[in-house]
Amino acid sequence: DVKVTQSSRYLVKRTGEKVFLECVQDMDHENMFWYRQDPGLGLRLIYFSYDVKMKEKGDIPEGYSVSREKKERFSLILESASTNQTSMYLCASSLTPGLAFSYNEQFFGPGTRLTVL
């Protein structure tokens, strides 16, 4: 089974702090994604990466950056945390469509609930 792990389940930070959220997958997936989930807004894509050192902006990249130095690890960085970044953060990974049996279904980590005070 694919396993996607996230470094923390719960995190509390103060306004202005630099925050790192780590995500690791163990199935050699090319694609990795960061979403945030807020009540009434569903899942919104922040950034995604389709290869090492590659990144693409999603729908709401402002206030975030990402890093993918190794294939299995995708980090989300909040350069200066603000209260409106309080949210549930979900990481996911997928194979590239067309390879083997993949149709780009995504595998999710358990989520990190971040509170910024």
Add this chain to the structure above:
Amino acid sequence: SQQGEEDPQALSIQEGENATMNCSYKTSINNLQWYRQNSGRGLVHLILIRSNEREKHSGRLRVTLDTSKKSSSLLITASRAADTASYFCATASNRDDKIIFGKGTRLHILP
């Protein structure tokens, strides 16, 4: 960029009854996927239906896809308490590896 819209937003049914959730989308798709999310957890992939398929089954799940109406439905038969969760549809285009999620249907199974 919202693509899928689930209907209803919330649904409560008695255990043992069938639950039906619908998803509508706007643009052409490569496939449509359904996911489940238990409270406070990550999403779990349930089933994928390709654009050239009309119906698919997996255990107690039945998914239909009508590309002419740009809609899909998820049927859960003989519901159980453990089916209480939020259910999301997600659409995949031919253009890239992203999928776009709807806002979900909250399903509550009453004992």
